[in-house]
Amino acid sequence: MRRVYTAATLPEAHLIRQLLESAGINARVFNENAQGAIGELPVTDAWPDVWIVQNHQFHAARAVIERYEASSEDELLCNSCGEISPGSFEVCWQCQAVLPTQA
Numbered sequence: 312m313r314r315v316y317t318a319a320t321l322p323e324a325h326l327i328r329q330l331l332e333s334a335g336i337n338a339r340v341f342n343e344n345a346q347g348a349i350g351e352l353p354v355t356d357a358w359p360d361v362w363i364v365q366n367h368q369f370h371a372a373r374a375v376i377e378r379y380e381a382s383s384e385d386e387l388l389c390n391s392c393g394e395i396s397p398g399s400f401e402v403c404w405q406c407q408a409v410l411p412t413q414a
């Protein structure tokens with residue numbers, strides 16, 4: 312097991328996991344429940360982490376994530392609830408409304 316990504320939000324962590332699995336890389340999300348139980352932990356320890364199962368896939372996983380990061384610099388504003396979603400999302404993470412397509 313090896314950590315490949317620390318996401319700012321749980322939906323982002325799951326998106327990364329899906330991208331990795333679609334590339335044939337077994338991945339897991341940890342700290343899923345941390346947002347409700349931050350308590351005395353440093354905030355960064357409570358962010359959701361994406362881990363890969365096979366350490367030898369680390370470089371392939373990083374390549375997937377770098378492509379994701381390059382494509383997600385733009386953020387999308389949901390017309391329905393006003394939340395910001397990464398530009399690679401097709402629906403709002405908050406309310407599942409279809410997001411406007413990028414210019």
Ligand SMILES: [Zn+2]
Pocket residue numbers: 389390391392393394403404405406407408
């Ligand atoms: Zn929304």
